[in-house]
Amino acid sequence: MVAVSLAGSMLAKHGDRYVVEPWLRSILAGKTIPAIALTEPGGGSDAANLAVRARRDGDDYVLDGEKTSTSFATQAGIAVVWARTGPPGSGAYGISAFLVPLDLPGITTTEFEDLGGRCAGRGSLYLDGVRVPASHLLGAENRGFVQVMQGFDYSRALIGLQCLAVARQSLDETWASAAERESFGKPLTAYQGVTFPLAEAETHIHACRLMCLHTLWLKDQGLPHTAEAAMCKWWGPKLAFEVVQNCLLINGHGAYTTEMPYEQRLRDVLGLQIGDGTAQIMKLVIARHKAARKGVAM
Numbered sequence: 001m002v003a004v005s006l007a008g009s010m011l012a013k014h015g016d017r018y019v020v021e022p023w024l025r026s027i028l029a030g031k032t033i034p035a036i037a038l039t040e041p042g043g044g045s046d047a048a049n050l051a052v053r054a055r056r057d058g059d060d061y062v063l064d065g066e067k068t069s070t071s072f073a074t075q076a077g078i079a080v081v082w083a084r085t086g087p088p089g090s091g092a093y094g095i096s097a098f099l100v101p102l103d104l105p106g107i108t109t110t111e112f113e114d115l116g117g118r119c120a121g122r123g124s125l126y127l128d129g130v131r132v133p134a135s136h137l138l139g140a141e142n143r144g145f146v147q148v149m150q151g152f153d154y155s156r157a158l159i160g161l162q163c164l165a166v167a168r169q170s171l172d173e174t175w176a177s178a179a180e181r182e183s184f185g186k187p188l189t190a191y192q193g194v195t196f197p198l199a200e201a202e203t204h205i206h207a208c209r210l211m212c213l214h215t216l217w218l219k220d221q222g223l224p225h226t227a228e229a230a231m232c233k234w235w236g237p238k239l240a241f242e243v244v245q246n247c248l249l250i251n252g253h254g255a256y257t258t259e260m261p262y263e264q265r266l267r268d269v270l271g272l273q274i275g276d277g278t279a280q281i282m283k284l285v286i287a288r289h290k291a292a293r294k295g296v297a298m
C-alpha cells in the first residue's frame with residue numbers, strides 16, 4: 001500500500017503523462033508493483049550523497065551503479081531510481097529521478113533473507129549501462145532530489161498508520177486472551193499489572209493515530225507537514241514494537257513461538273524503524289523544521 005501510494009504519486013505528479021499513464025493503470029489494476037530505489041551500499045541516511053550515475057547520451061540517459069535495500073527488488077515491474085546527473089560533489093542539486101522499467105537490458109536484482117517484512121522481498125538492483133529514454137525523467141534534471149522526494153512526507157504518515165494497525169490488532173487480541181486466562185483463581189484482567197500496560201498502550205496508540213491522521217489532513221489542506229510526518233515515522237514503528245512486545249509477554253510462553261502471530265509482528269514493525277529513514281534522521285528533520293520556523297540557529 002505504501003509503495004503504491006508513494007511511487008504512484010511521484011509518477012503522477014512529476015512524470016510525462018504519456019509515459020507514466022500506462023504504468024499507473026497497471027499499478028492500480030494490481031498488475032505492477034513499483035519500487036523506490038534510493039538507498040545505496042554507501043549509506044541511506046545521507047541520501048543526497050548518492051553515487052549511481054546517469055549520463056545523457058542522445059535521446060537516452062545511461063545509468064550505472066548499485067542500489068540496495070530496495071523493497072520488492074525482485075518482484076517490481078518498475079522503480080523510481082535516483083541518480084547523479086550533476087558533477088561529483090553536486091549534492092542534492094545534481095540528482096535526477098527516473099522511471100526505470102526493470103526488464104531493461106543491464107538490470108539484475110537479488111533478494112535478501114530479511115528478519116521480517118518478508119513479503120516485501122528487499123534486495124539490490126545492479127545497473128550496468130542501462131539505457132532509459134529521456135522521456136522517463138521525473139521532474140526536472142538535477143532537481144529530482146528536491147522535487148520528487150517531497151512524496152516521502154506522505155509515506156511517513158502511512159507507515160505510522162501501518163505499524164499502529166499491527167499494534168491495534170495485537171492489543172485487541174490481548175484484551176480477549178487476558179480476560180480468558182486465569183491465574184491465582186482470577187482472570188488476568190483482574191490484575192492492574194496486566195491491565196495498566198494495556199491501558200497505556202490504548203492511550204499511546206490513540207494519540208499517535210490522531211497525529212498520523214492530522215498529518216494527512218495537513219497534506220490535504222496543502223499546509224506544511226514535513227515535521228509532523230517525521231514525528232509519525234519515528235514514533236509509530238517504535239510504539240508498535242513496544243506494544244506488540246508487551247502483548248507477547250502478557251500472552252505468556254505460547255506467544256514466544258511461531259504458533260502465535262506476535263513474533264512475526266515484532267520482526268515486521270522493527271524493519272519499519274529503519275525503512276524510509278531512521279528515528280535519528282526523523283528527529284533531525286523535526287529539529288531543522290522547528291528551528292527554522294522559530295528562527296533558531298542550529
Ligand SMILES: Cc1cc2nc3c(=O)[nH]c(=O)nc-3n(C[C@H](O)[C@H](O)[C@H](O)COP(=O)(O)OP(=O)(O)OC[C@H]3O[C@@H](n4cnc5c(N)ncnc54)[C@H](O)[C@@H]3O)c2cc1C
Pocket residue numbers: 035036037038039042043044045046068069070071072117122271272274275276277278279280281
Ligand atoms: C524494511 C526496510 C525497507 C526498506 N525499503 C527501502 C526501499 O524500498 N527503498 C530504499 O531506497 N531504501 C529502503 N530501505 C533502506 C532505508 O531507507 C535505509 O536503511 C535507511 O535510510 C538508513 O540507511 P542505512 O541503513 O544505510 O544506515 P546509515 O545511513 O549507514 O546509518 C547507520 C546508523 O547511523 C545513524 N545515523 C546516520 N547519520 C546520522 C546522523 N547524522 N545523526 C544521528 N544518527 C545518524 C542512523 O540513524 C543509523 O542508525 C529499507 C530499509 C528497511 C530496513
